[in-house]
Amino acid sequence: MKNTASASALSRLAQSLRPLLPGSAAAAPRMSRRVAQLAVAGSAALVLAGCSAFGSGKTELAPLAANAAQYAIQQSWSQDVGRLGDIELTPHVLGQAITVASENGSITSLDSSTGAVLWQTRLRDKLAAGVGSDGDTYAVVSIRNEVIAVRNGEEQWRYRLPARSYTSPFVAGGRVFILTADRTVTALDADNGALIWRTERDSEPLVLQKSGVLLAVRNTLVAGYSGRLSGLSPDSGMEYWEARLITPRGINDIERLVDLVGRYSRIGGDICVQAFQSAIGCINAERGxxxxxxxxxxxxxxxxxxSTVFSVENNGRVQAWARNDGQNRWLSDSLQHRSLTAPLALERSVAIGDSTGLLHLLGLDDGKPVNRIQLHRSGLRVAPFLAGNQVIAIANNGTVYGLTPQ
Incomplete structure (x- = not known):
């Protein structure tokens, strides 16, 4: 294999698109007809590409230097919430409470300072995405394409979606908003699950099995579609503006796939995002x-x-960019080929997890390694996040860790 980087990218893409392939998790029959047709058409191109890409062998992890341990970080607590499996997990943080979901249908709320279970409920379905909440209603998406709402630890209602969703619902203003794989945004009544509105766009030939972008900026609902953000009315779904990060290019559907992926950085009306395997950038959501x-x-x-935006490349290089103009500030190649999570910006460092269960700290100003700590060897796939004064990391086996940084 001559192009190892291309092989690695195609392998990751194959994993991301796996539920769209024929015969996998019965995905196509539960999609809208248009998405199912496009998924089958796109899968043929993917299989042809895989014939030359997947036999290149596993890339060796970059060797790690001796641990510098310049900035202290220590484990405070751990709690088991159930294996993540294939769920696209976006933990919800409200004050000291963090709420997470696992593939087996468990929704668990923990005290971020101690790891104590505040409440837990077990749904009868496996889950595909979660958790969204306004502190009252907690919403997840099942692999049966149903939005499920929970209040006070009890299931309240269900709503069947027209297509698969890999993005956690967004709950605000008495409504539950969902972004589905066919580029549909749906608004439901948080009290009873009644449909309020749905807006549709032309589907793309391929979509990712990854969390997308869905949030609110003041009174505007912001959703990500194929390399762009769109500002919508939360009352009607009417589009206020559209801002493009990158224009899809290429000679086939795989090369033109530029979906925005879920971990974003928002400061006021400024939203910085990643387009899959193509670009990062910042969009002013107040002006569009x-x-x-x-x-x-x-x-x-x-x-x-x-002042700074941090990104992770597929080969494990970590970069820092000036938030105001996108100028590169530093590049670190110390973590190459370690299948990194998205970064977390702390006061003095950047925290990043890897596939071996290590949580790495890089210096905020220069990207040099300043510490690392070994967590569960099942690996870290969900990006670390902050809750109170704790850094929270979640291993693939379902162990949630609370860590106290310097």
Whole structure:
């Protein structure tokens, strides 16, 4: 195999698109007819590409230097919530409470300072995405394409979606908003699950089995579609504006796949996002304009602070960019080929998990390794996040860790 980087990218793409392939998890029959047809058509191209790509062998992890341990970080607690499996998990944080879901249907709320279980419920379905909440209603998506709402630990209602969703519902203003794989945004009444509105777009030939972008900026619902953000009315779904991060290019459907992936960085009305294997950039969601974009081959999302945005490339290179104009500030190649999570910007460092269960800290100003800690060896796939004064990491086996940084 001459092009190892291309092989690695195609392998990751195959995993991301797996539920869209024929015969996998009965995905196509539960999609809208249009999405099912396009998924089958796209899968043929994927299989042909895989014939030359998947036999190249496993890329060796970059060797790690001795642990610098310049910034202290220590484990405070751990709690088991059930294996993640294939769920696209977006934990919900409200004050000291963190709420997570697992593939087997468990929804668990934990005290971020101690790891104590605040409440837990077990649904009868396996889950595909979650958790969205306003602190009252908690919403998840099942592999049967149903939105399930929970209140006070009890299931309240279900709503069958027209297509698969890999994005956690967004709950606000007495409504539950869902972004589905056919580019549909649906608004439901949070009290009873009644349909309020649905807006549709032309489907793409391929979509990712990855969480997308769905949030609110003031009174605007912001959703990500194929390399762009769109500002919608939460009352009617009417589009206020559209801002493109990158224009799809290429000679086939795989090369033109530029879906926005879920981990984003928001400061006020400024939203910085990652387009799958193509670019990162920042968009002003109050004016609906793209501020800047840079070509970056990544697929896990970004994080940042008021001055800097941090990204992770598919080969494990970590980069820092000036938030105001996209100028590169530093590049670190110390974690190459370790299947990294999206980054988390802390006060003095950037936290990133890897497939071996290590949580790495890189210096905020220069990207140099400053510490690492071994968590569960099943690996870290969900990006670390902050809750109170704790860094929260979740291993694939379902262990949630609370860690205290310096």
């Amino acid at each position: 304009v793209t501020r800047w974009s840079q070509r970056v081959n990544g697929s896990v999302g970004v994080d940042g602070n008021a």
